[in-house]
Amino acid sequence: MSLQKYWSDQGCYLAQPYDLEVGAGTMTPDTFFRVLDRRPWRVSYVQPSRRPNDGRFGENPHRVQKHYQYQVIIKPSPSDIQKVYIDSLSNLGIDLSVHDLRFDEDDWESPTIGAWGVGWQVVLDGLEITQFTYFQQAGGIELFPVPVEITYGLERLEMFLEGKENIFDLDWSGDVSYRDLRLREEKEFSEYNFNLADIGRLRESFSLAKAEASMLIDKGFLLPAYDMCLKCSHLFNLLDARGAISVTERVKTIGEIRSLVVRIAQKYCAGQGRG
Amino acid sequence: MEFLLEINTEEMPASHIKAGLSQLKDKIEKELQANHISCLSMETEGTCRRLVVVGNFAPKQEDSEEVVVGPPKAVAFAADGSPTQAAVGFARSQKAEVSKLDIITTLRGEYVGFKKMTKGRLTSEVLAAALPTIITSLSFPKMMRWGEVNLRFSRPIKRILCLWGGKPLPCSIEGLKAGGQTSGHKLHSPRAFRVISVRDYRSGLKKNRVILSAEERKSMILRQFEKRLRPLQAQLYPDDELLEKLTYDVEYPYAFLGEFPHAYLRLPLEVLSVAMREGQKLFSVVREGRQVPYFLGVADALGDRKSLIRRGNERVLKARLEDARFFWEQDLKVTLVERAAGLKQVIFQEKLGHYGDKSARLKQLVAYISDRLDERKLKNEALQAAELCKVDLLTDMVREFPSLQGKMGGLYAREEGYPPTVSRAVYEHYQPVGLEDPLPSSSAGALLSIADKIDSIVGVVGIGIQVTGSSDPFGLRRQAHGICRIALDRKLHLSFDDLVGTAVSAYGGILEKSKQEIIELCRAFFGQRLRFIYEGHGYRYDLVGAALGAGLDSLYFSHLRLKALESLQKSPDFEPFILMAKRVNNILRGLPLYPLNPDLLIEKQEKELWSSFSIIKENTRPLIAAGDFVKTQPLIFRLQAPLGDFFDKVLVMAEDRKIRQNRLALLQAIGRLLLEIADFSQVVVEGEKKERTI
Numbered sequence: 005m006s007l008q009k010y011w012s013d014q015g016c017y018l019a020q021p022y023d024l025e026v027g028a029g030t031m032t033p034d035t036f037f038r039v040l041d042r043r044p045w046r047v048s049y050v051q052p053s054r055r056p057n058d059g060r061f062g063e064n065p066h067r068v069q070k071h072y073q074y075q076v077i078i079k080p081s082p083s084d085i086q087k088v089y090i091d092s093l094s095n096l097g098i099d100l101s102v103h104d105l106r107f108d109e110d111d112w113e114s115p116t117i118g119a120w121g122v123g124w125q126v127v128l129d130g131l132e133i134t135q136f137t138y139f140q141q142a143g144g145i146e147l148f149p150v151p152v153e154i155t156y157g158l159e160r161l162e163m164f165l166e167g168k169e170n171i172f173d174l175d176w177s178g179d180v181s182y183r184d185l186r187l188r189e190e191k192e193f194s195e196y197n198f199n200l201a202d203i204g205r206l207r208e209s210f211s212l213a214k215a216e217a218s219m220l221i222d223k224g225f226l227l228p229a230y231d232m233c234l235k236c237s238h239l240f241n242l243l244d245a246r247g248a249i250s251v252t253e254r255v256k257t258i259g260e261i262r263s264l265v266v267r268i269a270q271k272y273c274a275g276q277g278r279g
Numbered sequence: 280m281e282f283l284l285e286i287n288t289e290e291m292p293a294s295h296i297k298a299g300l301s302q303l304k305d306k307i308e309k310e311l312q313a314n315h316i317s318c319l320s321m322e323t324e325g326t327c328r329r330l331v332v333v334g335n336f337a338p339k340q341e342d343s344e345e346v347v348v349g350p351p352k353a354v355a356f357a358a359d360g361s362p363t364q365a366a367v368g369f370a371r372s373q374k375a376e377v378s379k380l381d382i383i384t385t386l387r388g389e390y391v392g393f394k395k396m397t398k399g400r401l402t403s404e405v406l407a408a409a410l411p412t413i414i415t416s417l418s419f420p421k422m423m424r425w426g427e428v429n430l431r432f433s434r435p436i437k438r439i440l441c442l443w444g445g446k447p448l449p450c451s452i453e454g455l456k457a458g459g460q461t462s463g464h465k466l467h468s469p470r471a472f473r474v475i476s477v478r479d480y481r482s483g484l485k486k487n488r489v490i491l492s493a494e495e496r497k498s499m500i501l502r503q504f505e506k507r508l509r510p511l512q513a514q515l516y517p518d519d520e521l522l523e524k525l526t527y528d529v530e531y532p533y534a535f536l537g538e539f540p541h542a543y544l545r546l547p548l549e550v551l552s553v554a555m556r557e558g559q560k561l562f563s564v565v566r567e568g569r570q571v572p573y574f575l576g577v578a579d580a581l582g583d584r585k586s587l588i589r590r591g592n593e594r595v596l597k598a599r600l601e602d603a604r605f606f607w608e609q610d611l612k613v614t615l616v617e618r619a620a621g622l623k624q625v626i627f628q629e630k631l632g633h634y635g636d637k638s639a640r641l642k643q644l645v646a647y648i649s650d651r652l653d654e655r656k657l658k659n660e661a662l663q664a665a666e667l668c669k670v671d672l673l674t675d676m677v678r679e680f681p682s683l684q685g686k687m688g689g690l691y692a693r694e695e696g697y698p699p700t701v702s703r704a705v706y707e708h709y710q711p712v713g714l715e716d717p718l719p720s721s722s723a724g725a726l727l728s729i730a731d732k733i734d735s736i737v738g739v740v741g742i743g744i745q746v747t748g749s750s751d752p753f754g755l756r757r758q759a760h761g762i763c764r765i766a767l768d769r770k771l772h773l774s775f776d777d778l779v780g781t782a783v784s785a786y787g788g789i790l791e792k793s794k795q796e797i798i799e800l801c802r803a804f805f806g807q808r809l810r811f812i813y814e815g816h817g818y819r820y821d822l823v824g825a826a827l828g829a830g831l832d833s834l835y836f837s838h839l840r841l842k843a844l845e846s847l848q849k850s851p852d853f854e855p856f857i858l859m860a861k862r863v864n865n866i867l868r869g870l871p872l873y874p875l876n877p878d879l880l881i882e883k884q885e886k887e888l889w890s891s892f893s894i895i896k897e898n899t900r901p902l903i904a905a906g907d908f909v910k911t912q913p914l915i916f917r918l919q920a921p922l923g924d925f926f927d928k929v930l931v932m933a934e935d936r937k938i939r940q941n942r943l944a945l946l947q948a949i950g951r952l953l954l955e956i957a958d959f960s961q962v963v964v965e966g967e968k969k970e971r972t973i
Contacts, residue, residue: 064605066598080426083435086289090466100466104578104588106528107327108560109292111421122423122434124290129591130559130576138425138435149427169594 007074007156010092011048016076019049024231025238028053029075029155031117033230039079039142039151040273048076050158054238056245059194062187065170066160069193070186074156080149081138089136089154093128096165104129112137116237118144118262118269121153133160143269144262197245206246210239217264226268233268236261280402282321282334283477285440285461286414288433289328293527295419295433296325303332306413314405315340324491326530328465331491333477338444340399347373348392352382355391366391403443407450410441414452428453438462438471445475463487464530467581488581489530497526503534504575508564511536513571516552516563525560529579537561537574537593543600544572546607547690553680554603559596606675614695615670615688625672628753631738632789634669640785641665644730647781651773652726660723661730664704667692668727671705685709711761718765725765732758737782740800741790759808766834767812772906775802775831802831809837818845821963828958836906840957843908852916853964859922860959866931867943867950875944879937884928888921889945896952903955911956918949 012018022032029035029051038045051073059069082088086107094100107124112135114120123137135155139147159171159182168174172183217232240257243249249257284303291299300323311318321334349355349369357363362370362377370377375393383392415430422431430436430453439457441448447459461480462471468487474480481491490496500522504515525532543551548563548570555561555574564573574596578588622635631637642665649658671677671688689706693699700723707724708731710716719725739753746755766773779801783794790797806827813823818841826841847853880886895914902911931946933939953959 064598064602067602081435083426083437086465087469102583102585102587103591104533104580105466106579107290108528109290122421129578129588130561130595131591132558138423140423148424150423150425152425164591169597 006096007092008048010095011076014046014078014088016046016048016078019047021049021051024234025054026051026234027055027116027237027241028114029073030114030119030153031234031237032075033227035075035077035153036117036142036230037227037272039077039139039147040145040269042149043079044149045077045079045151048074051075054241056193056197056241059190059197059245061194062172062190065172068159068171068186068190069197070189072158074158076154077151079151081152085152085154086136089126089134096161098128098165107136110135115258116240116261117142117233117265128164131160131164133157133164143272144266145269145273197242199246201242201246203243203246203248206239206243206248210236210243213239214260214264221264221267221271224271226272230265230268233261233264236264280336280338280444281442281477282332282336282406283440283442283474283480284332284410285438285480286330286436287328287438287440287461288330289435289437290528291327291330291433292420293327293524296327296330296527298419299330299417299433300325300332302417303330303413306416307332307334307409310405310409310413311336311402314400315343316402316405317341325493325527326489326491326496327528328530329461329489329491336402339401340405342399343397345395345397346383346392347395348383348385348390349373349380350391352389352391355380403448406443407448410448410450410457411452414439428455440474440480442474442476442480464489464579466579467531490532493526496529496532497522500526500532500534500577503532504562507534507536507575511564511566511571511573513564513566513573515575516548516565516570518552518556518562521556521560521562525577528560529577531579531581533578533580533582533588535576535578535583535589535592536564537576537589537596539572539574539593539596539600541572543604544570546600546603549683549686549690550603550607550676550680551600553683554599555596557680557682558599559592561592561596602679603676606679610674610676610687610691611694615667615691618670618673619666621673622669625669628738628742630742630789630791631786634672637734638666638669640734640782641668641727641730643785644734644782645726648726648730648773648778651777652771654722654726657722657726660698660700660704661726663697663701664708664723664727665730667697667701668705668708668731711764712757714757714760718761718768722769725769729762729765729771732762733778733782734785736762736801736804737779737797738786738790740804741783741786741792741797743791746804755804756808759805760812763805763808763812763834767838770835772833772835775805775833805834806831809834813838813841819848821961822848824961825957825959828961829954829956833906836908839906840908843912844957844962846909847912848962850913850916852913852919856916856919857959857962857964859919860953862926863922863946863950863953864960867947870943870947872947873940873944875948876941879941880945881938882929884921884924885942885945888918888925888949891918891921892945892949892952899952899956908956915953915956922949 008018019034022034026032032051034047034049038047052070053073054070056069058067060067078085090100106127108127110123110125112121112123119139119142121137121139125132126134126136133156137153139151139153141147159174162174163171166174172181172187174182176182176185213232213235217229217236220229220232240261244254304321304323308318308321317337319335321332324331324333350365355363355366366380367377369391370380379393380391381393383390417432419433423434424431425435436455438461439452439455440459440461441450441457442459448457450457460471460473462469463484464487470487472483472487474483484491490499508514548565551570552563555563562575564571564575576592580588583589622638623633625634627634627637642662645661645665646658649661668685668688671684671691674687676687677684685708686706689702692702692705700721703721704723704727707719707721708727710719710728719728735753736755736758739755776798779798780794783790783797809827810823814820822841822844825844826837829840831837877889880889895917899911899914929942931939931942933942
């Protein structure tokens, strides 16, 4: 909440989480479409992110198949953005004079949506708490003015603040722990992601979503088309977690999703959308 | 006069800092040179947040004097001494006064003209004009843009400090004006302050918690490490690459020592140190080569009074080690042999099939090599290792830490109770990874390493992928380099063509190029690698050329040839012999091969040459086969006298075609023998030194 207040004071519009499964806050339309054009944009929002492959049946103290990200996008990137970010940490009550805060080289890339950027993972006393990226491309399109994306890993940050070693020990609110809230979900979803998901039906759903996306792009309905791409991406991640994707198939499938996304981005930039 | 430039940026990767600094120095040097400004000194320094150039340059260009010559005196002045139209026109065109014209005596006679003095430009003007271009033209391994700035750089530029003789030098880059200020440590002393000299700059930075010199930061780190380790009587597990990176990642290094639970000591040192290094950038601590439950880290901080940094890192490391322990235990639940079937799922290269195929080829190759070397015991060990060596690609540990490939296979094989020779061979088969890395210590490991690398090289070359200056996606250079080093180190006499040929055949026809084409390409490729190695060892380039020019019958023999040339070049026979060999070579250049008929040899000298040659050839044959070129060469030198007589007394280019061709055939036979030892024509001797052509 104090992050929301902080970024709203920085002039960010506070959005709500997007209601589809996404791998990262970057993939939601509030980021993806808004970074493409030349218009300034400031937004921040919490986004639950699902990464089926990161599931550990609730047994790993750091890794979970669903976590919460706090996403900030500002375009163009302000020249003092690192300082603004650092102040956001102080604002959370972290006294940086007694800690080790580092910006470690970590360039980010999402081949599925044809996006990459340059930046760092921000590491606080050895714990990665934020991904800090200057977007260079999205949907295969070179971005200018350049947006900056700041993605806080909320659980990590909270672990740091509470000094907890295990994600499930976090206090959610007074008497409710992260364990109460999420452990069962982690166990069941890990089982589903790795062992139960029906490969045939997943593949079928994938083709359906792909066909739908293609149809929508042709008709110029870019936002629903992009939703379909997000579905494809999540289905692909599930198939991957099930071990159903070979190395060559992996490259091919990512390429398929990307080419849909690139078409959407191109039409969007050419102003051909219906919206 | 003192020059100071600081480009202040957001955190740059260590590799970018070095690239940036060397380009900056280079470009400024060139600019000064082009402008005839002398550079008395120039140094660079850097941290992740600043690229710094400190120099001492002349205050201005040297003044230059130029003589401008106009029309002849006779044309320029009338008989009465008054200037003609020609003189007036010339003066006007040069923007000079007619009265300033002098008479200049040249070789062709007297002319009018004048001395033109050009005042040297001020260095400050030259620098102010050049710096923006120099800074914007720097290139980095990966470039980015930010905000609305129309510039690509390593990371966003925050501020530029540029002083000339203690005063800010006015220049600007994409709207960012250079000034006389810098700022201290980003977190611990972020204030901006004014700077008036280099000394002032250095001390100001230190006061504001920035250690500018990389050397100084590194020694601070090492001193602190030592202080922390002394009470433990333990040592740092060295990792120069990590140390180098951390030296640039921090502006004020503080080293801390942390602990982790004893239980994780059950994991091998390799796993522990990778888990520490990757992600958290921590160093392992060992006592007598064994891991102890401590680690060292480097923070960008002034201290750790409340132990928050240490405790934070301990917590994160524990989670990582927990992951590693989970992988180790999971992996050991399935034996390597049980896992091996899965190699069919792992693609080696799209056109070259999967790792299951690769393992099968490696078995063929190690069998071939050990047969050639007559190593029966080794053969069984190497075959077993070849079967197992790629399986660790399927383990969770290698998936998490790819740099452990090979090593993990070896460690798991050891846990499963395979003979130490087999597990060692698996462990070592990727070695050497870097150019300077240690070679496999075991014979089976060396053999498997050669097999693995030649298989990759032949495969990639065979599907038409070329290694060029900038592109070597499969690291083939490094792999060829590794093979050469192992072959030389272990003195392995293996036929190069047959080794490559066997590797080609092992692919069973899936390659696009023919066996002969691949052999040719590999010869050239390995020739370049050997040249690189030999010149790195300080051998003369022409001797290297001569040794390699004899052909690549075996990698090891090329080294013996070279060593023989090196040891004999001081012999008095060497130079005259080389000249003679060159003469033979020149005569034979471009001729077709002629048959030799000893009965057609008529003159005494050619008969003598023939008989000396036959004897020498007979005597050198076993020596050459054994690679004993040191003994072979003096024998060959004995051809000198009969060859000399032959050239003195016998006319090679005889009228009679048959006689002429027979004499050439005799020389061709000699030339062939010489070429088995070295391509002597490539040796450069006194009196005909030539520039090296690259």
